[in-house]
Amino acid sequence: MLVTGAELLQDAHKKGYAVGAFNVNNMEIVQAIIEAAEETNSPVILQASQGGLKYAGVEYIAELGKLAARNANVPVVVHLDHGTDFDQVMLCIRHGFSSVMIDGSRFDLEGNIAITKKVIEVAHAVGVSVEAELGKIGGTEDHITVSERDATFTDPEEAKRFVDETNVDSLAIAVGTAHGVYKGEPKLDFDRIKVIKEITDMPLVLHGSSGVPDEAIKKAVSLGINKINIDTDLRMAFANAVKQFVKENPDNIDPRKILAPAKAAMKERIVEKMKLFGSAGRA
Numbered sequence: 001m002l003v004t005g006a007e008l009l010q011d012a013h014k015k016g017y018a019v020g021a022f023n024v025n026n027m028e029i030v031q032a033i034i035e036a037a038e039e040t041n042s043p044v045i046l047q048a049s050q051g052g053l054k055y056a057g058v059e060y061i062a063e064l065g066k067l068a069a070r071n072a073n074v075p076v077v078v079h080l081d082h083g084t085d086f087d088q089v090m091l092c093i094r095h096g097f098s099s100v101m102i103d104g105s106r107f108d109l110e111g112n113i114a115i116t117k118k119v120i121e122v123a124h125a126v127g128v129s130v131e132a133e134l135g136k137i138g139g140t141e142d143h144i145t146v147s148e149r150d151a152t153f154t155d156p157e158e159a160k161r162f163v164d165e166t167n168v169d170s171l172a173i174a175v176g177t178a179h180g181v182y183k184g185e186p187k188l189d190f191d192r193i194k195v196i197k198e199i200t201d202m203p204l205v206l207h208g209s210s211g212v213p214d215e216a217i218k219k220a221v222s223l224g225i226n227k228i229n230i231d232t233d234l235r236m237a238f239a240n241a242v243k244q245f246v247k248e249n250p251d252n253i254d255p256r257k258i259l260a261p262a263k264a265a266m267k268e269r270i271v272e273k274m275k276l277f278g279s280a281g282r283a
């Protein structure tokens with residue numbers, strides 16, 4: 001069933017676990033995520049970036065997501081990842097997304113609060129949840145790149161002011177992760193997660209979570225992370241499986257045969273993540 005982000009994340013916040021948010025671009029990825037969620041009895045978030053929407057078209061992604069949610073026997077959120085533009089966010093709301101992210105992290109605090117409030121006024125009026133970002137998460141997520149130099153950790157006092165003024169449903173914080181493939185091992189600022197959780201007492205979101213060691217993820221969840229975004233790990237599982245299949249079966253031209261191992265590989269990774277995040281068995 002289709003549910004809002006707030007509904008899922010409030011439960012995770014109260015009970016101390018995290019829900020996986022996996023990036024989708026096509027039918028096979030959606031199916032892999034839903035099958036993994038049903039197998040582990042886990043709530044799940046299907047999310048599309050602006051790049052994903054450009055690739056597949058907002059209607060395709062919205063309809064795929066809503067169909068998958070309707071038919072699933074676990075709660076499913078259809079979410080916009082890193083919406084940077086008011087009109088884009090409105091388009092997703094109009095097409096039935098149950099949650100949107102407004103990423104105003106490129107603005108100063110006042111500007112970020114202003115655009116987040118503007119989105120929330122409309123989204124909440126029609127029952128759609130909103131995630132915002134405070135601080136700047138490094139790396140590249142589709143079309144959005146933040147250099148290492150520009151990445152800035154979230155300030156706890158600013159976070160308190162931000163959530164009080166905006167009434168946002170969940171907050172993405174910058175605590176040392178980055179989008180994309182890591183060069184070295186990421187170092188998370190666990191104390192910062194703890195302080196932000198205490199001061200805001202609300203669902204917190206970790207972006208750039210592919211490649212973060214399992215122990216670090218577990219600790220982040222125990223300190224208050226309730227939504228964990230995964231894209232790169234799924235891309236790698238998909239690409240490696242396709243490459244291997246093509247290498248072993250150079251004459252096979254059937255897209256269904258080529259994509260089947262990719263879907264299976266993604267599903268396996270997602271099942272592992274759901275168990276790690278603590279969402280398995282929570283549906």
Ligand code: 13P
Pocket residue numbers: 023081082141178179180181206207208209210229230231232233
């Ligand atoms: P990764 O690509 O590092 O998994 O990050 C995904 C993400 O945060 C999407 O918003």
